[in-house]
Amino acid sequence: MGLLEQKRHFSVNLLDWYMVNRRDLPWRRHNNPYFTWVSEIMLQQTRVDTVIPYFNRFIGNFPTVQALAEAPEEEVLKNWEGLGYYSRARNLQAAARQVMELHGGEMPQDKQAVFALKGVGPYTAGAILSIAFNQPQPAVDGNVMRVLSRYFLIDEDIMKGSTRVLMEELAGELIPEGRARDFNQALMELGALVCTPKAPHCLTCPVMEQCSGRIAGRELTLPVKTKAKPPRPEQRLVAIVEGRGAHRGRVLVRQRPATGLLARMWELPHVLAAPAAAGKAAGPLADEPAMALLAGSLWAEGFAARPEGLATHAEHVFSHIVWSLQVYKCTEQDQSNELPLIAAEARAAYDAQAAGKDHSSSASAASELATTHSEQFHSVTSLLSNPSEDADLLDESPVAYDAQLTLTGKGDGLTYRWIGPEDMDKMAFPNIFLKLISSYFAGAYDDVNE
């Protein structure tokens, strides 16, 4: 059988299969370009089953491009909470504003215009043009590359940019006349339901008979794909600061910077405990130095808090980082004359920790740090436990004096806020902090003390 015939067989049988087996998904019920757009952004790196409830809520709250463009950014982020890759949400809203200003609120149908929208790359542009407007443009995602690499026995590494270009050329040739909308979705549907990554269901595949990969016994070794680098480990110390006095019943949170990891999301205050040695986890820090470092870093941000004890351990996995979290329950302290001194020493400990970052090649930076500064840590912990004693302990310490001069009460300019349970439904948190804060408000850490 020739290649031309193999291609025709693929297109015809796949399309027939799809018309019978297509899933009824919320964004497939209307030919609304805005719905298509939102769904395609949400579906990047995210499973259909995960997206469905998010999509329904998002469209309910922002039913049109205009509604999305005019919404407060925090509200958009809240609607994305838990989906991950939050720049998608910020780019989507920025693009909605582009559509309002440049195209009068109507989705453009021109390829260059669609591609120019923030967050829209080669895949999403092709998906929007084909699904929303039935234009014969390829939409090559991971599913499509897997299906094509198997059916046509393509050995190219799908992680390479050149392979995607090659796949796009092939996918474009396969689109039956006038059927781009259904065919592109059929290709992805097959990859999601039948031609799955680990255990493909070849026996129910509509194009099994002419699948070169299966015929060659290669269905389990295709596509060729270079492995991703393992994520780097980070040990972090997290504070759940329980408010007192005016802040009773509240907990201290802060908003992350506008760029970078988890941009503009809210979180519990935390600090990097120790740098990891190359390729190895730093390992947990002993409680005493951990609590001193936490108190010091909180003070550097303008907050007096006494760590009470370890509340829990937690882990949070990103694609490029693994956070191992030591979570400490802390109590807000009253302002008092001793606090600047306590703070100075805590800051010294904090600075010592920061200096420790330079020794990242050391195999056990954390334990070394703990040993070297154990006296400082001890005195900080002691001071925080008994603020009335040892007030003059630090007078002879130059670093403490310097720290006093430089302490301004505000560190990185992050926004801090004392919140109660009722505030949780307005602010967007990464899942890990959502869980920790919910557990705290549910009383899970009530018995933590020294």
Place this chain on the structure above:
DNA sequence: AAGACGGGGAA
């Protein structure tokens, strides 16, 4: 070309 950027589901 390589790294940054989340979170969940399946084996």
Place this chain on the structure above:
DNA sequence: TTCCCAGTCTT
């Protein structure tokens, strides 16, 4: 537990 999934933007 361990493994897998993989679009776009930035540098």
